[in-house]
Amino acid sequence: xxxxxxxxxxxxxxxxxxxxxxxxxxxxxxxxxxxxxxxxxxxxxxxxxxxxxxxxxxxxxxxxxxxxxxxxxxxxxxxxxxxxxxxxxxxxxxxxxxxxxxxxxxxxxxxxxxxxxxxxxxxxxxxxxxxxxxxxxxxxxxxxxxxxxxxxxxxxxxxxxxxxxxxxxxxxxxxxxxxxxxxxxxxxxxxxxxxxxxxxxxxxxxxxxxxxxxxxxxxxxxxxxxxxxxxxxxxxxxxxxxxxxxxxxxxxxxxxxxxxxxxxxxxxxxxxxxxxxxxxxxxxxxxxxxxxxxxxxxxxxxxxxxxxxx
Amino acid sequence: xxxxxxxxxxxxxxxxxxxxxxxxxxxxxxxxxxxxxxxxxxxxxxxxxxxxxxxxxxxxxxxxxxxxxxxxxxxxxxxxxxxxxxxxxxxxxxxxxxxxxxxxxxxxxxxxxxxxxxxxxxxxxxxxxxxxxxxxxxxxxxxxxxxxxxxxxxxxxxxxxxxxxxxxxxxxxxxxxx
Numbered sequence: 041x042x043x044x045x046x047x048x049x050x051x052x053x054x055x056x057x058x059x060x061x062x063x064x065x066x067x068x069x070x071x072x073x074x075x076x077x078x079x080x081x082x083x084x085x086x087x088x089x090x091x092x093x094x095x096x097x098x099x100x101x102x103x104x105x106x107x108x109x110x111x112x113x114x115x116x117x118x119x120x121x122x123x124x125x126x127x128x129x130x131x132x133x134x135x136x137x138x139x140x141x142x143x144x145x146x147x148x149x150x151x152x153x154x155x156x157x158x159x160x161x162x163x164x165x166x167x168x169x170x171x172x173x174x175x176x177x178x179x180x181x182x183x184x185x186x187x188x189x190x191x192x193x194x195x196x197x198x199x200x201x202x203x204x205x206x207x208x209x210x211x212x213x214x215x216x217x218x219x220x221x222x223x224x225x226x227x228x229x230x231x232x233x234x235x236x237x238x239x240x241x242x243x244x245x246x247x248x249x250x251x252x253x254x255x256x257x258x259x260x261x262x263x264x265x266x267x268x269x270x271x272x273x274x275x276x277x278x279x280x281x282x283x284x285x286x287x288x289x290x291x292x293x294x295x296x297x298x299x300x301x302x303x304x305x306x307x308x309x310x311x312x313x314x315x316x317x318x319x320x321x322x323x324x325x326x327x328x329x330x331x332x333x334x335x336x337x338x339x340x341x342x343x344x345x346x347x348x349x350x
Numbered sequence: 351x352x353x354x355x356x357x358x359x360x361x362x363x364x365x366x367x368x369x370x371x372x373x374x375x376x377x378x379x380x381x382x383x384x385x386x387x388x389x390x391x392x393x394x395x396x397x398x399x400x401x402x403x404x405x406x407x408x409x410x411x412x413x414x415x416x417x418x419x420x421x422x423x424x425x426x427x428x429x430x431x432x433x434x435x436x437x438x439x440x441x442x443x444x445x446x447x448x449x450x451x452x453x454x455x456x457x458x459x460x461x462x463x464x465x466x467x468x469x470x471x472x473x474x475x476x477x478x479x480x481x482x483x484x485x486x487x488x489x490x491x492x493x494x495x496x497x498x499x500x501x502x503x504x505x506x507x508x509x510x511x512x513x514x515x516x517x518x519x520x521x522x523x524x525x526x527x528x
Binding site: 081110340 | 433434
């Protein structure tokens with residue numbers, strides 16, 4: 041199979057075969073991370089700029105580690121240190137970066153569609169590291185990689201995604217990826233955190249976490265994004281924790297071998313209790329570990345020459 | 351235009367060549383002490399397995415066998431596109447080992463260059479030796495094999511195909527002329 045994508049903008053651009061191909065590629069790269077010398081020369085001479093208009097520790101570090109392990113040269117720009125605060129438009133910022141001839145721009149932006157906007161206007165490859173409430177493709181891919189490692193498959197898995205569905209690009213990318221790969225997705229959250237029209241997404245929606253978790257193979261908790269929502273969506277975090285927070289007794293409704301996932305950063309005591317977050321079923325740090333491998337795979341796959349624009 | 355195919359090695363000839371190479375490896379390393387076989391994906395890994403079996407038949411010792419995938423070390427990413435990356439499986443230390451790289455066809459030498467870089471990122475072998483079933487010439491790098499099944503003079507536009515059966519045993523080597 042030849043991978044023919046110049047940009048990674050969202051899960052929506054991939055077929056099921058391509059998703060599994062990316063995961064297979066990531067499995068091959070994963071071995072490098074446990075070597076003593078954690079570096080291969082694959083992307084030597086490539087220039088990668090991480091442009092993060094939104095705060096991020098995990099994703100930015102993960103992309104940077106991935107790029108450096110492939111011997112690419114990486115540079116980081118964050119909103120607070122960029123000319124964006126001086127009123128420059130996104131396109132001008134991009135055109136200036138383009139003049140420095142980077143090969144790949146990894147971008148996180150608070151506006152949905154910002155990476156697509158750049159991909160249409162610039163020569164370099166664009167990797168979406170999260171755009172607004174739209175998509176976060178590398179997160180969904182690392183989540184699927186973790187599920188596949190634990191369960192041996194994606195197809196037929198019962199996956200409950202619980203929390204702030206409206207504001208979550210993680211939920212959206214995961215839903216798309218899991219649906220393409222044949223998993224059975226259930227969404228759950230209080231009415232105020234479910235997007236309008238969610239009934240048309242083609243998956244069951246629950247308002248009680250107990251119903252969503254019942255016999256699930258995977259329980260994916262989402263972060264309550266206090267910075268993204270107004271004050272009015274939740275009466276109180278304590279009430280949310282009581283009804284929608286994952287604790288040991290709620291988790292006991294899932295399958296005995298269910299795994300618990302969280303994209304981080306966790307609000308302990310809100311969406312997830314410490315006993316579950318540190319419990320035997322959590323795979324949260326494995327997700328982070330797989331994240332480096334998935335991002336190595338994505339950087340490698342968009343770097344091949346003579347690809348068709350998709 | 352019709353292509354012409356010639357079988358240059360059949361199964362018995364391949365078997366004899368591999369048996370001879372196994373003997374030569376044992377002779378020049380004075381036995382199996384420290385010898386490890388590393389097959390280059392794909393093709394070389396199957397031949398390395400066959401060599402491991404021959405060495406066991408001769409000396410009664412199973413030498414360690416690993417597989418290296420060189421995709422991450424290629425020098426032609428920009429022109430070839432992103433090829434699938436296979437797994438490197440070398441579950442033992444390479445330090446101070448007599449490492450025998452095994453490949454099916456030696457041509458420009460670029461694959462071997464990449465394989466040497468790959469294994470040297472994993473450890474510091476005492477020596478690296480090279481065993482190939484076919485040496486077809488046209489080297490672009492200063493690389494020479496230590497063990498050769500058959501030297502086959504070829505033109506650039508010809509192809510050498512080492513065919514394996516479903517159990518990954520080598521069955522024949524074909525020369526394809528355009």
